[in-house]
Amino acid sequence: MKNIVVIGGGTMGNGIAHTAAATGFDVTLVDVSQEILDRAMGTISANLQRGVDKGKMTADEKTAVLGRIRPATTLESPVAKADIVIEAIIEKLAAKTEVFQKLDKLTAPGCILASNTSSISITKIAAATSRPDKVIGMHFMNPVPIMTLVEVIRGIATSDETYRKVEELSQAMGKRPLEVNDYPGFISNRVLMPMINEAIFALYEGVATPEAIDGVMKLGMNHPMGPLTLADFIGLDVCLAILRVLEEGFGDPKYRPCPLLVKMVDAGWLGRKSGRGFYRY
Numbered sequence: 001m002k003n004i005v006v007i008g009g010g011t012m013g014n015g016i017a018h019t020a021a022a023t024g025f026d027v028t029l030v031d032v033s034q035e036i037l038d039r040a041m042g043t044i045s046a047n048l049q050r051g052v053d054k055g056k057m058t059a060d061e062k063t064a065v066l067g068r069i070r071p072a073t074t075l076e077s078p079v080a081k082a083d084i085v086i087e088a089i090i091e092k093l094a095a096k097t098e099v100f101q102k103l104d105k106l107t108a109p110g111c112i113l114a115s116n117t118s119s120i121s122i123t124k125i126a127a128a129t130s131r132p133d134k135v136i137g138m139h140f141m142n143p144v145p146i147m148t149l150v151e152v153i154r155g156i157a158t159s160d161e162t163y164r165k166v167e168e169l170s171q172a173m174g175k176r177p178l179e180v181n182d183y184p185g186f187i188s189n190r191v192l193m194p195m196i197n198e199a200i201f202a203l204y205e206g207v208a209t210p211e212a213i214d215g216v217m218k219l220g221m222n223h224p225m226g227p228l229t230l231a232d233f234i235g236l237d238v239c240l241a242i243l244r245v246l247e248e249g250f251g252d253p254k255y256r257p258c259p260l261l262v263k264m265v266d267a268g269w270l271g272r273k274s275g276r277g278f279y280r281y
Helices: 013-024 033-051 059-067 076-080 095-104 122-126 162-173 188-204 210-221 227-234 236-250 257-264
Strands: 002-006 026-030 070-072 083-088 112-115 135-140 149-154 177-183
Touching: 002 013, 013 026, 013 033, 013 059, 013 070, 013 095, 013 135, 013 177, 026 033, 026 162, 033 070, 070 076, 076 095, 083 162, 083 177, 095 112, 095 122, 112 162, 135 162, 149 162, 149 236, 162 177, 188 210, 188 227, 188 236, 188 257, 210 227, 227 236, 236 257
Parallel strands: 002 026, 002 083, 026 070, 083 112, 112 135, 149 177
Antiparallel strands: 135 149
């Protein structure tokens, strides 16, 4: 697979495009907003420049990587010749289903359709297409250029061939793919989000300050980042959306989002991206 299309120019999308281009792939980065695409290319350029400044790559290598990324505001032409399309849009089933229905009609029959979803059922997404055997999850970790893991999620109909191709692609992109079956939250967020939610409950109940809660997990459990800092980094709206998927998917009250998290999202306090979450930025 040589021709990669990434849909969504946000944090995850531009990170995936950056990583693919840096490992030699031609990438088209698609978003409906030219402003978002311009910001995405600026982010990729700045991240590459840090590598130049640290002596990890040359200025010519940076230019070559950027030259392998083609921004586009329409789907039709880029996806027509794609070997794989990786969707990285908003974490809502309806939005993803709409995109996959379009991709099913616009891409070649052999094209693999992948989603970077962090919690939504691959089986449900695949059911919106006529090729569920070629639909798969590629859950990259943030920040994509740095983090090694890719959760490769098999829907109920995902074929062995599709899994093998995506596994090989992930390795070619310098990642470590780990196979996961399709259950709410997969592995990463099924384990991570209840921990973050419990940390929020501890704050909500007045057990300790944000600094103390994060400090206990960093100093006592050797976590590189405390759970509240991590929640701010992920985005509190994303955390809430994932917890809702877990709560609905399992029907288990242990996944009930903390009322404080709900209130903060309602207030627009979403973490780093809004300038305020459990901390101010």
